[in-house]
Amino acid sequence: MSALHDPVLDWYAAHARDLPWREPSASPWSVLVSELMLQQTPVARVLPVHTQWLERWPTPAHLAAEPSGEAVRAWGRLGYPRRALRLHAAAAAIVERYDGEVPDSYDELLTLPGVGDYTAAAVASFAFGRRHVVLDTNVRRVLGRVLAGREFPPTSVTRAEREEATEVLPDDEATAATWAVAVMELGALVCTAASPRCEDCPVREQCAWRAAGYPAYDGPPRRGQAWQGTDRQCRGRLMAVLRDSDGPVHRSRLDVAWPDADQRERCLASLSQDGLIMRKGDTFRL
DNA sequence: GATCCGTGGCA
DNA sequence: TTGCCAAGGAT
Secondary structure (H helix, E strand, O other): OOOOHHHHHHHHHHHOOOOHHHOOOOOHHHHHHHHHHHOOOOHHHHHHHHHHHHHHOOOHHHHHOOOHHHHHHHHOOOOOOHHHHHHHHHHHHHHHHHOOOOOOOHHHHHOOOOOOHHHHHHHHHHHHOOOOOOOOHHHHHHHHHHOOOOOOOOOOOOHHHHHHHHHOOOOOHHHHHHHHHHHHHHHHHOOOOOOOOHHHOOOHHHOHHHHOOOOOOOOOOOOOOOOOOOHHHHHHHHHHHHHOOOOOEEHHHHHHHOOOHHHHHHHHHHHHHHOOOEEEOOEEEO
C-alpha cells in the first residue's frame, strides 16, 4: 500500500469536479465520447458539445445511423475534426461487432478507431471500474514530479515510467479505478504544467521534485507547433466554411477563405482523402 | 521515434 | 503581444 493512496483519494473525494461523464448514471458511451473529445482539448470547451452530443445521439446506434458529416458538423470547433470521424467509425464498429454496446475490455476497446492506449485504459477504468495504468499527460507529470523529481516527463512514455505507474497502482480493482481518475484530476487542478499550486497538494511532503528544490526541466527542448501559414491553419479555415454552411459550398467561397491556390488545393485534397469533405464538381460539403 | 493533425484561452 | 499548451492517435 503506497503512502500516496489515501492522501490522493481523500483529496479527490473533496475536490473532484462534477462532470457529466463522471455522474453515476453516465453510460460507457458517454465516457467514450468524452475521452475522444478530451484528447488535446480542454474540459471547458468539451462540456457543451458533449452535452449536445449525448442528447442527440444517446447510444452508438443513434450516431452510426447518421452520415459521418453530421458528426463532423456537431463536433463544432473542438479541433482535430478527424476525431469526429473516428468517433463515428467507432460507433459503427460497436454496432457491428459488439451489438451496440461499448466493449468493457482494454483489448476490445483498443480495436476501435480513435482509441489508443490511453483511451482504452481510461474507458475500461472510468466506465467499467477495471484496473489499468492510465497514462495521460497529467498523470505522467504528477508521477514524474512526485516519484522521479522531474518537472516534466520525457517526450514519449518510457518503460521506467510505466513500471513506476504500475507499482503505485492500487491492488484492489475499484480502488485502482478511482486512483486513476484521482491522479489525473490532481494533475489538472493542482499539479499543473505552468504554475503548480504546491501549497494545495495532498502529497507535497512526499514529492521528490519539491524535496529537490523544484529543479527546472533540463531535457530536450519541446518544439512548439507552428501555425501561421501551415496546412493545419488552411485546413481549419476550409473546414470552418463548410461547417457553417448547410449544403454544398461553391469553390469560389473557399478561394476567399484561403488565397494561396496551391496550398488550398493541396489541403482540399488531403481533407477529401481523410474523408472529412466530399467533392462534387465545383462544390464541396461535409 | 518524429510528424502531422485544430482551436482558443491565458500568462 | 505571442508562445505555450489541453484527458492523444495514426502513420
